[in-house]
Amino acid sequence: MSVKIIPDRCRGCGRCLTVCPGDLIALDSSLAAIKEPELCWGCAACLKTCPYEAIALYLSPAQGGRGLKLTIKKDGTTLFWKATAPDYQTVIVTDSAKAKDY
């Protein structure tokens, strides 16, 4: 499991820094960066708080995650989770009615 910042989406707002329970995220040249990725335990707090969908959580095949990439889109206070396979096919979206815009 690993968390990655998507640089072209990050706007450097700093919100993810304030919610990481391990204090693992810092700003580097106005972009979020995971300081010690090996210490991340995949709680997804940073994904949930980022307003710009700039963080992705990868589930490794070794952990039964098939290499899926998890991202979250916010609609008001509702979070919609999206799982994308390595071949870019969306395999899971928590609300199919909302998936059209995702």
Ligand code: SF4
């Ligand atoms: S919350 Fe999102 S946009 Fe803001 S610094 Fe973190 S990754 Fe970047």
Ligand code: SF4
């Ligand atoms: S998934 Fe959790 S532990 Fe990992 S960087 Fe994000 S907030 Fe921190």
